Amino acid sequence: MQIKALFFASYRDIAGTDELHVELPEGASVADLVGSLRSRGSSWASLPPQPAVAVNLTYSRLGVPLVNGDEVAFIPPVSGG
DSSP states (O other), X not given: OEEEEEXXXXXXXXXXXXXXXXXXXXXOBHHHHHHHHHTTOGGXXXXXXXXXXXXXXXXXXXXXXXXXXXXXXXXXXXXXO
16 A cells, blocks of 8 residues: 655755655555654664654554554644744
């Protein structure tokens, strides 16, 4: 299945793009997507194992199953002052 991953701020720097289409097997979860990206090595290894994500504009946990065409946004930590 095809998943659209969106990256913002520091995660965009890791990915080198703000959008990436990722092929995953049917039944994959958000955690599987994160693992697939981290396994690419290089800068991808700095992607946290448990990043904040939103699936189709809704904050989600890593165990959420994905379906073809889902959009997963990777939301970096925000510091304030």
